[in-house]
Amino acid sequence: VVKTGDGNAGRPRNERRTVTATDVAQAVGVSRSAVSRAFTPGALIADSTRQSVHAAAARLGYVPNALARMLISQRSRIVGVVMGTLINPFRSAVLDRLTAELHVAGYVPILFPVTPDSSVEDILPSIRQYQPEAVIMTGFTPVADALARMADSGVRVVVLNRGCEATVAADFISCDHMGGAALVAGRMLAAGYARLAVVGTGRGQVTTRSREDGFNAALRGAGLQPVQTVEAPLGYESGHAAAVRIMRDRRLPDAVFCLNDMTALGFIDAARTAYGLEPQRDYGIAGFDDIPMSAWPPYRLSSVTQPIAALAREVVTAIGRDGAGQSATCLLLPGSYVPRNSLRGEDAARRGAG
Amino acid sequence: VVKTGDGNAGRPRNERRTVTATDVAQAVGVSRSAVSRAFTPGALIADSTRQSVHAAAARLGYVPNALARMLISQRSRIVGVVMGTLINPFRSAVLDRLTAELHVAGYVPILFPVTPDSSVEDILPSIRQYQPEAVIMTGFTPVADALARMADSGVRVVVLNRGCEATVAADFISCDHMGGAALVAGRMLAAGYARLAVVGTGRGQVTTRSREDGFNAALRGAGLQPVQTVEAPLGYESGHAAAVRIMRDRRLPDAVFCLNDMTALGFIDAARTAYGLEPQRDYGIAGFDDIPMSAWPPYRLSSVTQPIAALAREVVTAIGRDGAGQSATCLLLPGSYVPRNSLRGEDAARRGAG
DNA sequence: TTGTAAGCGTTATCAA
DNA sequence: TTGATAACGCTTACAA
Numbered sequence: 001v002v003k004t005g006d007g008n009a010g011r012p013r014n015e016r017r018t019v020t021a022t023d024v025a026q027a028v029g030v031s032r033s034a035v036s037r038a039f040t041p042g043a044l045i046a047d048s049t050r051q052s053v054h055a056a057a058a059r060l061g062y063v064p065n066a067l068a069r070m071l072i073s074q075r076s077r078i079v080g081v082v083m084g085t086l087i088n089p090f091r092s093a094v095l096d097r098l099t100a101e102l103h104v105a106g107y108v109p110i111l112f113p114v115t116p117d118s119s120v121e122d123i124l125p126s127i128r129q130y131q132p133e134a135v136i137m138t139g140f141t142p143v144a145d146a147l148a149r150m151a152d153s154g155v156r157v158v159v160l161n162r163g164c165e166a167t168v169a170a171d172f173i174s175c176d177h178m179g180g181a182a183l184v185a186g187r188m189l190a191a192g193y194a195r196l197a198v199v200g201t202g203r204g205q206v207t208t209r210s211r212e213d214g215f216n217a218a219l220r221g222a223g224l225q226p227v228q229t230v231e232a233p234l235g236y237e238s239g240h241a242a243a244v245r246i247m248r249d250r251r252l253p254d255a256v257f258c259l260n261d262m263t264a265l266g267f268i269d270a271a272r273t274a275y276g277l278e279p280q281r282d283y284g285i286a287g288f289d290d291i292p293m294s295a296w297p298p299y300r301l302s303s304v305t306q307p308i309a310a311l312a313r314e315v316v317t318a319i320g321r322d323g324a325g326q327s328a329t330c331l332l333l334p335g336s337y338v339p340r341n342s343l344r345g346e347d348a349a350r351r352g353a354g
Numbered sequence: 355v356v357k358t359g360d361g362n363a364g365r366p367r368n369e370r371r372t373v374t375a376t377d378v379a380q381a382v383g384v385s386r387s388a389v390s391r392a393f394t395p396g397a398l399i400a401d402s403t404r405q406s407v408h409a410a411a412a413r414l415g416y417v418p419n420a421l422a423r424m425l426i427s428q429r430s431r432i433v434g435v436v437m438g439t440l441i442n443p444f445r446s447a448v449l450d451r452l453t454a455e456l457h458v459a460g461y462v463p464i465l466f467p468v469t470p471d472s473s474v475e476d477i478l479p480s481i482r483q484y485q486p487e488a489v490i491m492t493g494f495t496p497v498a499d500a501l502a503r504m505a506d507s508g509v510r511v512v513v514l515n516r517g518c519e520a521t522v523a524a525d526f527i528s529c530d531h532m533g534g535a536a537l538v539a540g541r542m543l544a545a546g547y548a549r550l551a552v553v554g555t556g557r558g559q560v561t562t563r564s565r566e567d568g569f570n571a572a573l574r575g576a577g578l579q580p581v582q583t584v585e586a587p588l589g590y591e592s593g594h595a596a597a598v599r600i601m602r603d604r605r606l607p608d609a610v611f612c613l614n615d616m617t618a619l620g621f622i623d624a625a626r627t628a629y630g631l632e633p634q635r636d637y638g639i640a641g642f643d644d645i646p647m648s649a650w651p652p653y654r655l656s657s658v659t660q661p662i663a664a665l666a667r668e669v670v671t672a673i674g675r676d677g678a679g680q681s682a683t684c685l686l687l688p689g690s691y692v693p694r695n696s697l698r699g700e701d702a703a704r705r706g707a708g
Numbered sequence: 709t710t711g712t713a714a715g716c717g718t719t720a721t722c723a724a
Numbered sequence: 725t726t727g728a729t730a731a732c733g734c735t736t737a738c739a740a
Contacts, residue, residue, distance in 0.1 A: 018732095018733085020732095020733055020734085021733070021734065022733080030710080030711085031710070031711045031712080032711090032712095032733090032734080032735095033710075033711060033712080033735080033736080034709095034710065034711080035734095036734065036735060036736085037709095037710090037735095040735080044709065044710090045709070045710085046709060046710085049709080049710085061506075061507055063479055063482045063483050063507075064483055064733085064734075065425075065483065065485060065732085065733050065734065066483035066484045066485070066734095067421050067424050067425045067430065067484070067485055067732090067733080067734090068425055068716085068732070068733035068734035068735085069483075069733080069734055069735070070421050070716090070734090071419075071421045071422055071425055071716045071717065071718085071732090071733085071734075071735095072715075072716045072733080072734050072735045072736080073716085073734080073735060073736090074716075076421065078464075081465075085450055086440075086446040086447070086449060086450045087446075087447075087450070087646075089443060089446070091446075092440040092441075092443070092445075092446035092449075093440070093441075095440060095446075096439055096440045096441070096467070099465050099467045100467050100469060103466070103467055103472075108464055108484065109464065109465045110432075110462055110463065110464045110465070111435075111453050111463045111464070111465055112457070113450070113453045113454050113457055115454060118457075125417055128417045129417050129418055129419065129420035129423075130420045130421070130462065131419060131420070131421055152415075153415055153417075236646070236650075265650070269650055269651045269652070272651070273651045292441075292590070293647060296590075296619070296623055296652075297623045297626070297627045298623065298652035372716095372717085374716095374717055374718085375717070375718070376717080384726080384727085385726065385727045385728075386717090386718085386719095386727085386728095387719080387720095387726070387727060387728080388725090388726065388727080390718070390719060390720095391719095391725095391726090394719085398725065398726090399725070399726085400725060400726085403725080403726085418717085418718075419716085419717050419718065420718095421716090421717080421718085422716070422717035422718035422719085422732085423717080423718055423719070424718090424732090425716090425717085425718070425719090425732045425733065425734090426717085426718050426719045426720075426731070426732045427718080427719060427720085427732085428732075
């Protein structure tokens with residue numbers, strides 16, 4: 001029996017009627033199921049049928065309605081990407097890889113921005129409405145409680161670069177921030193620096209804390225501890241301000257570990273502009289993230305590269321893996337230290353262009 | 355009659371059954387319609403009913419299924435965002451504003467990355483499957499033909515910062531690149547530069563071409579033309595290479611207009627590193643986009659700010675406006691010249707931090 | 709290999 | 725103000 005509706009209910013009158021599978025079926029003279037099968041990879045259908053259906057579809061401008069498909073098949077292929085602001089180039093790089101990776105895996109990312117004033121609590125329920133197969137959280141600090149509720153509702157939750165909460169049934173995938181920071185500490189110590197400072201400390205993000213912890217732990221291993229610690233949110237402006245604050249102090253450090261590159265860049269600029277201090281020559285400095293700008297000549301900042309591509313790949317793998325979301329999973333991918341010219345003794349060849 | 359299905363068809367057995375409106379209705383002792391109304395703002399429903407429905411929904415963990423809602427109501431609130439890579443900080447800034455703005459307007463952005471190897475042609479049909487109310491194209495050069503087909507299928511198309519194709523029924527919203535570039539030319543001329551070069555020319559993007567055209571036109575108005583033109587894709591590396599190429603030439607320019615900031619930054623670094631040339635002191639330079647890095651002390655690059663927030667706002671306004679998508683619409687928002695310290699005579703006060 | 713028919717979870721319509 | 729009922733456009737047993 002052919003549906004009676006005109007397929008145009010509630011639609012602005014100037015829009016053309018939606019072309020449905022039924023239309024194509026009629027045009028070709030087959031059943032609606034045949035049309036469906038023609039668009040289902042690997043379905044049992046005669047080649048000739050598929051071809052004529054495709055031809056008619058192209059002619060009529062038919063495209064399967066993904067919404068209806070999701071509804072009936074109970075598979076949305078939708079992945080909610082909940083993320084903080086993109087001001088930090090590292091964040092954009094992650095989003096870039098992530099969307100690319102999701103796409104090749106056949107997922108559709110839908111974006112939910114987390115701004116300072118829109119709490120995650122508020123957006124999670126609205127995300128659930130879209131029946132995502134998974135939700136990726138990154139670039140902001142998720143509230144454990146919200147995570148748990150999300151996971152409880154049967155949605156797979158993957159947390160990228162936000163530590164590991166063993167109590168929540170989610171996949172936590174992260175760069176090994178502690179290890180990376182330990183690498184930095186090791187290099188600083190090896191280079192003979194002894195009066196070390198840390199910039200960017202604070203209650204902030206888990207990642208940040210891990211870096212600080214890793215750095216301090218490595219120092220402790222050598223019987224040391226930071227001579228100075230500047231509490232501040234991460235970012236260029238913060239680094240700038242931190243430099244000023246540090247220089248005012250009497251107990252000057254001989255090397256500083258900025259908890260991310262943007263902060264380090266701000267630090268370098270302030271130290272140079274206001275005090276004529278050059279990295280490497282006058283003090284050691286290192287960052288974390290290895291953003292493109294760190295390689296630029298005015299900075300040549302040594303840093304820790306996060307394996308962005310691998311992280312992104314692991315995230316979509318985690319989404320695809322079944323049986324997941326049942327218990328907490330943690331995956332730590334190592335970062336690698338990139339020596340440039342911001343620590344004593346380093347002498348990275350200048351590449352032609354940044 | 356209550357539906358007979360268990361609401362769990364085809365679902366992995368370990369996932370809990372989906373909670374539907376019917377469940378809530380039963381729990382409260384009202385009809386499914388009542389539940390629907392309880393979640394429809396402005397619907398005709400008794401306050402007491404709404405409250406008990408909400409209470410039951412919260413208890414059972416019910417969230418309306420947006421997919422089903424879209425299907426029946428013929429309004430998806432989905433906006434396809436088709437965009438190129440985010441390597442350029444300007445792009446991320448745009449995406450940031452755009453998603454935020456879409457969100458407050460009640461739209462849901464779904465992201466379609468355009469990579470060099472995935473042509474737009476291929477992704478547009480797959481976008482249509484999701485029944486978007488509109489598609490925003492930005493950060494890549496859309497094929498006019500693909501645009502037209504999209505618009506033809508009844509989807510509103512908004513093109514951000516990609517010129518204006520009067521033949522396509524789409525909304526073109528863009529910064530006034532010609533005007534902005536003319537501003538740059540004017541400043542350079544006023545500063546007494548006469549031997550001007552342009553870097554970043556090429557068949558590339560419409561935006562880029564507009565900038566070049568605007569610059570050249572302004573020069574022509576003064577009876578001049580560029581003494582040199584470097585054809586190159588935009589980007590840091592390109593700017594770097596361009597500097598080297600320009601310096602090799604005998605007819606050296608006294609000022610160069612890089613078609614975007616990233617390119618200018620690369621140029622500055624190369625000129626300084628390889629030739630000891632300082633912007634402003636030894637040559638004039640300006641860019642376009644005003645990315646955050648341009649304000650950093652090593653660069654202090656004069657540039658043209660694009661009104662990102664306004665552009666984003668106009669885009670979602672265009673989406674919401676009805677009757678649109680019927681004919682081509684063009685909107686040009688002016689950019690503004692930001693003098694810093696890269697042209698002779700400029701003396702921007704150094705802000706404390708970047 | 710194809711067609712029939714039963715849903716998926718919601719909202720729109722109409723009558724009560 | 726509420727409830728029954730018919731779509732929305734599709735996939736998928738099951739039967740042919």
